[in-house]
Amino acid sequence: MPENPALALPRPSAAGNLLRHARYVLAGNPVTAFSFLLLLFLLGCALLGPSLVPHDPQASNALRALQAPSAQHLFGTDQLGRDILSRVVVATRLDLGIAFFSVALVFAVGGLAGVAAGFFGGWTDRIVGRLADTIMAFPLFVLAMGVVAALGNTVTNIVIATAVVNFPLYARIARGEALVRRNAGYVQAARLTGNGELRILLTTILPNILPIMAVQMSLTMGYAILNAAGLSFIGLGVRPPTPEWGIMVAEGASFIVSGEWWVALFPGLALMLAVFCFNLLGDGLRDIVDPQRRT
Amino acid sequence: MSAVPLLDVRDLTVEFATRRGTVRAVERVDLSIGKGETLAVVGESGSGKSVTSYAVMRILDRAGRIAAGTVTFSGMALRDLPEGEMRDLRGWEISMIFQNPRAALNPIRPVGRQIEDVLLQHGQAGRGNARARAVEVLESVRIARPAERYHAYPFELSGGMCQRVVIALALACRPQLLIADEPTTGLDVTTQKSVMELVTELTRARGMSTLLITHDLGLAAAYCDRVVVMEKGRVVETASASAIFRAPSHAYTRRLMRATPRPGAGLRDLLPEGAAPFPPAPIPGAPLLVVEGLVKEYPRAGGSLLGRLAGRAPAEAPFRAVDGIGFEIRRGESVGLVGESGCGKSTTSMMIMRLLDPTAGRIAFDGEDIGAIPARRFASSAARRRIQMVFQDPTDSLNPRHSAARAIADPIRRLGTLRGAALAARVEELASLVGLPAALLDRFPHQLSGGQKARVGIARAIALNPELVVLDEPTAALDVSVQAVVLNLLHELKLRLGMSYLFVSHDLNVVRLLCDRVLVMRAGAIVEEGPVERVLGNPAAAYTRELLAAIPHPPA
Incomplete structure (x- = not known):
């Protein structure tokens, strides 16, 4: 919708308002504040990690293989003598990237399909609903495995597979929310002011269900990270020697029995922390984007 | 009015903690209800009338607290009562009915069973006679065919019927005080009339006291003995229902009465100061x-799909x-x-x-x-x-x-x-x-x-x-x-x-x-x-x- 600059009269800087509101929400909710800090830390690792790490994550050194954590290698080294700290930090970008793009994809496709299904009803609803039912009929992880196996073992296909398995969740939530709002007063009012159905869907319904979707996005981010790591763990998806949490856990698993616990522990911890962070983030995010809570 | 009031509220002040500091929703409110008396608390939204009743029942939400004042109910200081005793009091001695009757009923349980639940919980009936008692209660709130309605779910009943069931629930244990918070808002006038008549009749028959919270001065005056008018958290006037209509003493009450549409008053009469009269309306033109x-x-809807499947044409x-x-x-x-x-x-x-x-x-x-x-x-x-x-x-x-x-x-x-x-x-x-x-x-x-x-x-x-x-x-x-x-x-x-x-x-x-x-x-x-x-x-x-x-x- 073309925003009219002349109409935005003396609005006291919207960005400033949002910031103030965010600070209020964070102050009242230390758990959310903590998850935000964690998110900032993870994003920092993803963006700056490769230039900050002490060692080349790919450089192997047979002499230093399987060393316990020490001052030089804080997280120890793996079976090829690579620095685990460096590998864990560098892997952040890939893991968060896969999760982010898969969630963005499923939000766009699943969210839109769901909103359309709820808003238009009839055949649109039936087609989207049956599609979601079909996807849900498979165990989700097995389906993701199948998608990657069929399409090929690339990062793009992991993104697509993760998006596919999350489709029903997004479609259903968006559908439910659109269904509630389909005949709300302001939607009727939008009809009266000459908005066509498609425009109402995009400019009236969709922005109003964004807060709910934002919470969902945050929650599925955690799941998407796990999914990507899980696929790599079983050997589908990212291939060694690329640093990736799932592979690192998989590689380290065989060393746990012989006492080299650090090889699997630290990437596992990173994975846990990331999932934990996004799960906590969900509720805080909703409070910030929901205009009802802004006064 | 008896010498010792049933409910006596003195100097009640309720504060809410908000992000802009503490807000006083109710300030130094005094009110009392005698045995068998019907009292109306009238005010516009934000006047603190509902908050007052919540404070009496001690069901304020987390941000709110009673900052000062005393609430005495038949000799007991409710403010200091342990939560456990307060819980026994609610529904047993003091009952409450709310604005939206459908929201107050469990949607997946037949209304008769819900009444039974309350009767059993408060020892008003045993396993053997609970059902018969529930039907009696339904009858007492004048629900037609009570034995059939016993099995009805809330969504099968109209708004007025649901409110009657809620009243039945509230009165099932013969409380001494009934607090009705906008009980007829959202109901039709004819339904409002029958619900209000039911409430006043039942309370009179049982010697109960009623606190009616409403925005409608007319409703308050028609069904209550005394009226308390609240504005911005304060009581501005207390008088008998007939006196308040004959001679309202406070300016706010007069303004409220003026603004209420009534027979014989024109549009301009509703406004506080005499605005210029309207020009005569034009003669309506072509259709x-x-x-x-x-x-x-x-x-x-309902049953027709099965009927169709069985090859029976929907006759309805x-x-x-x-x-x-x-x-x-x-x-x-x-x-x-x-x-x-x-x-x-x-x-x-x-x-x-x-x-x-x-x-x-x-x-x-x-x-x-x-x-x-x-x-x-x-x-x-x-x-x-x-x-x-x-x-x-x-x-x-x-x-x-x-x-x-x-x-x-x-x-x-x-x-x-x-x-x-x-x-x-x-x-x-x-x-x-x-x-x-x-x-x-x-x-x-x-x-x-x-x-x-x-x-x-x-x-x-x-x-x-x-x-x-x-x-x-x-x-x-x-x-x-x-x-x-x-x-x-x-x-x-x-x-x-x-x-x-x-x-x-x-x-x-x-x-x-x-x-x-x-x-x-x-x-x-x-x-x-x-x-x-x-x-x-x-x-x-x-x-x-x-x-x-x-x-x-x-x-x-």
């Missing part, structure tokens, strides 16, 4: 909207929400459409607004049959801008993510031609026309009061200079003083812009103020039609008389 044989049918005829009605609205005329909920008045207005397709009939607007254009394609019709609407709920009808300015500009952007600075100027002009300060244009709906939101809705409706405006209970969600201002505004705008109104309402007193002609609808059909003075002054149809009689009348 603008002609409705003929309008029908809306809905297929009946579809439900006729609107059953072949016809009327016309002339240019510059206000026509009222009144009736109780479910009579088809909203369906009719939706069809005229072209949000809903009629099953049969003609809707001719300025000679063109707009009823033939499907509702989904009407957005691009040339007639769209000429028919607009003001919605019932000002909160629900504004997009929570759009500012007031954007809401008002929306119709112009879509259907008008103004853009840029001219559009902004027009939005400000509209805002001043409806009396909305320009500084509020940047606010979002949740930052506006009910009256301000109503003004935004009106500004949006008149933005394109429509010829016909459908007003769907535009003041039902507003306080009386705000309603008075909005009604005056609507009439002013009509005279100024030469619009026609279709005013849909259940409130006959409001219709009397604003309309030239009135249509009374019942069960999808028009039962009476004529000039507003004649229909409301000397009704021909029995149903109109019934509606008029149900309006609460203060004691003479």
Whole structure:
């Protein structure tokens, strides 16, 4: 919708308002504040990690293989003598990237399909609903495995597979929310002011269900990270020697029995922390984007 | 009134912790109810009347606390009572009924079982006789065929019936005090009358005391012994019901009474200071909207799918929400459409607004049959801008993510031609026309009061200079003083812009103020039609008389 600059009269800087509101929400909710800090830390690792790490994550050194954590290698080294700290930090970008793009994809496709299904009803609803039912009929992880196996073992296909398995969740939530709002007063009012159905869907319904979707996005981010790591763990998806949490856990698993616990522990911890962070983030995010809570 | 009051509230102050510091919702409130007495607490929204009752029951939400004062209930200081004892007191000695009866009932349990639950929990019945007792209780609140209704789920009952069940639940344990928080808001006048009569009769028969919380001064005066008027958290006046109507002493009470629509008062009489009288209304011109044989049918649901599968044809005829009605609205005329909920008045207005397709009939607007254009394609019709609407709920009808300015500009952007600075100027002009300060244009709906939101809705409706405006209970969600201002505004705008109104309402007193002609609808059909003075002054149809009689009348 073309925003009219002349109409935005003396609005006291919207960005400033949002910031103030965010600070209020964070102050009242230390758990959310903590998850935000964690998110900032993870994003920092993803963006700056490769230039900050002490060692080349790919450089192997047979002499230093399987060393316990020490001052030089804080997280120890793996079976090829690579620095685990460096590998864990560098892997952040890939893991968060896969999760982010898969969630963005499923939000766009699943969210839109769901909103359309709820808003238009009839055949649109039936087609989207049956599609979601079909996807849900498979165990989700097995389906993701199948998608990657069929399409090929690339990062793009992991993104697509993760998006596919999350489709029903997004479609259903968006559908439910659109269904509630389909005949709300302001939607009727939008009809009266000459908005066509498609425009109402995009400019009236969709922005109003964004807060709910934002919470969902945050929650599925955690799941998407796990999914990507899980696929790599079983050997589908990212291939060694690329640093990736799932592979690192998989590689380290065989060393746990012989006492080299650090090889699997630290990437596992990173994975846990990331999932934990996004799960906590969900509720805080909703409070910030929901205009009802802004006064 | 007995010497020792049943409930005695002294100096009650309730504070709420908000992000802008502490807010005093109730300040030094005194009130007392004697045994067998009915007391009304009257005030507009935000006056602290509900908070007072929540404080008495100690069910304030987490942010609220009783900062000072004492609450004594038959000798017990409720403020210091342990929570466990308080829990026993609630429902046992003090019962409460709320505004939305359907929300107060468990939707997946038959009402009879819900009554049984309460009886068993409080030891009023044993396993053996619980069912018989529950049926008795249903009978006592005058629910017809109580043995059958015992099995009914809340969604199968009407709003009035649900409220009766809630009353039955509240009274099941023979409490000493009943707190009724807006018990009839949202119910039709005839239902309101029977529910209120039931409450007063039952409390009288059982020697109970009642605290009625309401915004309706007329209701309070008609059914209560004494009235307490609250404004902004303070009690401004306490008097007997008849005295308060004869000689209200406080300025706020007088203002409240003035703003209440009543027979014999004109629109201007509702406003506090004497505004200039309206110029005489123009003689209505040629017919603008002609409705003929309008029908809306809905297929009946329930069981028909099984029947179809079994090869049995659905024998039931579809439900006729609107059953072949016809009327016309002339240019510059206000026509009222009144009736109780479910009579088809909203369906009719939706069809005229072209949000809903009629099953049969003609809707001719300025000679063109707009009823033939499907509702989904009407957005691009040339007639769209000429028919607009003001919605019932000002909160629900504004997009929570759009500012007031954007809401008002929306119709112009879509259907008008103004853009840029001219559009902004027009939005400000509209805002001043409806009396909305320009500084509020940047606010979002949740930052506006009910009256301000109503003004935004009106500004949006008149933005394109429509010829016909459908007003769907535009003041039902507003306080009386705000309603008075909005009604005056609507009439002013009509005279100024030469619009026609279709005013849909259940409130006959409001219709009397604003309309030239009135249509009374019942069960999808028009039962009476004529000039507003004649229909409301000397009704021909029995149903109109019934509606008029149900309006609460203060004691003479």
